[in-house]
Amino acid sequence: MSQKKKMKTLAITEKTKISRSAKRGSYEIDTINAILDEGLFCHIAYEHDGQPMMIPTAYCRINDKIYIHGSVGSHFMRMLAEGKDICFVVSLIDGLVLARSAFHHSVNYRSVIAFAKAEVVTDEDERWNALEQITEHLVPNRWADVREPYKNEMQKTMILSFTLDEASAKIRTGDPIDDEEDYALPVWAGILPLKVRASAPIPDPRLIPSVSIPEYLHNYKRGEK
Amino acid sequence: MSQKKKMKTLAITEKTKISRSAKRGSYEIDTINAILDEGLFCHIAYEHDGQPMMIPTAYCRINDKIYIHGSVGSHFMRMLAEGKDICFVVSLIDGLVLARSAFHHSVNYRSVIAFAKAEVVTDEDERWNALEQITEHLVPNRWADVREPYKNEMQKTMILSFTLDEASAKIRTGDPIDDEEDYALPVWAGILPLKVRASAPIPDPRLIPSVSIPEYLHNYKRGEK
Numbered sequence: 001m002s003q004k005k006k007m008k009t010l011a012i013t014e015k016t017k018i019s020r021s022a023k024r025g026s027y028e029i030d031t032i033n034a035i036l037d038e039g040l041f042c043h044i045a046y047e048h049d050g051q052p053m054m055i056p057t058a059y060c061r062i063n064d065k066i067y068i069h070g071s072v073g074s075h076f077m078r079m080l081a082e083g084k085d086i087c088f089v090v091s092l093i094d095g096l097v098l099a100r101s102a103f104h105h106s107v108n109y110r111s112v113i114a115f116a117k118a119e120v121v122t123d124e125d126e127r128w129n130a131l132e133q134i135t136e137h138l139v140p141n142r143w144a145d146v147r148e149p150y151k152n153e154m155q156k157t158m159i160l161s162f163t164l165d166e167a168s169a170k171i172r173t174g175d176p177i178d179d180e181e182d183y184a185l186p187v188w189a190g191i192l193p194l195k196v197r198a199s200a201p202i203p204d205p206r207l208i209p210s211v212s213i214p215e216y217l218h219n220y221k222r223g224e225k
Numbered sequence: 226m227s228q229k230k231k232m233k234t235l236a237i238t239e240k241t242k243i244s245r246s247a248k249r250g251s252y253e254i255d256t257i258n259a260i261l262d263e264g265l266f267c268h269i270a271y272e273h274d275g276q277p278m279m280i281p282t283a284y285c286r287i288n289d290k291i292y293i294h295g296s297v298g299s300h301f302m303r304m305l306a307e308g309k310d311i312c313f314v315v316s317l318i319d320g321l322v323l324a325r326s327a328f329h330h331s332v333n334y335r336s337v338i339a340f341a342k343a344e345v346v347t348d349e350d351e352r353w354n355a356l357e358q359i360t361e362h363l364v365p366n367r368w369a370d371v372r373e374p375y376k377n378e379m380q381k382t383m384i385l386s387f388t389l390d391e392a393s394a395k396i397r398t399g400d401p402i403d404d405e406e407d408y409a410l411p412v413w414a415g416i417l418p419l420k421v422r423a424s425a426p427i428p429d430p431r432l433i434p435s436v437s438i439p440e441y442l443h444n445y446k447r448g449e450k
Binding site: 015019020040041043045046047050051052053054056058071073074075076085086087089091093095096098099100101102103105107109111113115131132135138139142143145146147148149150153157175176182183184185186187188189190191192193194195196197198199200201202203204205206207208210211212213214217220 | 240244245265266268270271272275276277278279281283296298299300301310311312314316318320321323324325326327328330332334336338340356357360363364367368370371372373374375378382400401407408409410411412413414415416417418419420421422423424425426427428429430431432433435436437438439442445
């Protein structure tokens with residue numbers, strides 16, 4: 001009997017059903033989570049007075065929930081707090097796919113799309129944990145170093161969450177796919193790998209001189225352990 | 226009298242008026258164009274049956290127009306071709322802003338948002354030019370190397386455009402801004418610069434051995450001349 005572990009997958013819905021290049025789609029929770037955990041920021045679309053709007057923002061994932069934060073005065077946060085339908089996307093570009101023909105040029109990417117309605121998080125422990133994890137999502141091990149939020153800072157901050165129950169991933173990997181007769185052309189073809197990389201940390205001019213660069217900023221990488 | 230050149234700016238509209246951190250906003254065309262030309266891909270939001278939808282896709286800018294392309298069979302392209310309102314965003318992350326307090330952590334970014342209705346491009350010269358420039362936007366100097374589109378490939382491709390007349394940029398740069406009393410804390414603060422970088426091109430396994438890596442793939446960079 002097969003010992004292969006069955007991957008946990010999300011149900012496919014009308015909204016998450018992938019129509020173009022369906023073989024690139026995935027509903028596996030582990031696949032979706034890996035993309036969400038590597039992404040630095042997301043884009044969130046919503047509708048206001050019949051007009052589609054969109055905002056790039058930070059986020060974190062805790063189990064099957066996404067959390068975002070913002071000012072209680074933010075128009076965006078207040079719109080979402082009303083329970084509007086949102087479309088959430090995280091997109092990672094892994095490389096440019098250079099084919100021999102213009103037509104078959106492509107991009108290697110990994111993206112997640114989720115549909116949800118956001119809810120205001122009111123439980124103080126959950127709010128605190130979300131802020132900690134949003135910070136840790138950007139810079140792992142940072143939270144333990146910083147001055148924690150004051151009560152008045154917490155009061156100024158809105159936390160929204162939504163559950164990842166209507167989501168899918170879409171992934172392209174691998175070499176260019178050219179028309180068979182084009183493989184004979186003397187045109188360079190292949191992948192130009194792209195990645196978000198950090199360069200040397202730049203200390204704040206007012207940094208206390210005795211404070212050195214923390215270990216977690218050396219070799220900062222996304223999506224690699 | 227001042228010799229300072231007056232920057233060309235777009236009119237501020239209700240949709241593009243920046244309400245949060247308004248000092249980060251810009252309506253200068255040169256500022257907007259520089260971000261658009263550096264970005265690799267955009268996100269486009271639209272509405273379908275009351276649901277906000279969003280797609281990441283490639284694009285190019287030619288003068289004051291944005292062009293995107295896709296299959297004539299693409300649901301996304303066909304939706305946009307109907308003249309729906311769209312929200313177009315390009316986001317660049319330049320660095321993580323590490324403050325001494327959790328609350329003042331931020332991100333250095335440059336983003337452009339535009340509102341428009343897309344139109345189907347029907348002029349064959351304009352369509353060809355758009356495809357050339359979408360390729361050149363991803364990899365400058367690539368077009369001259371590749372096998373150009375066949376007529377049947379052109380027929381399978383839809384090109385949409387919209388004019389950048391309702392757009393704004395939003396930019397955060399510089400050091401963290403901490404509460405005055407927090408500057409005395411022994412917490413590392415500063416910027417972790419981030420950038421999309423290329424690594425060595427990976428030749429297609431079926432590449433003709435005599436074809437070497439083209440000059441334009443060496444030291445591939447976004448946003449630097």
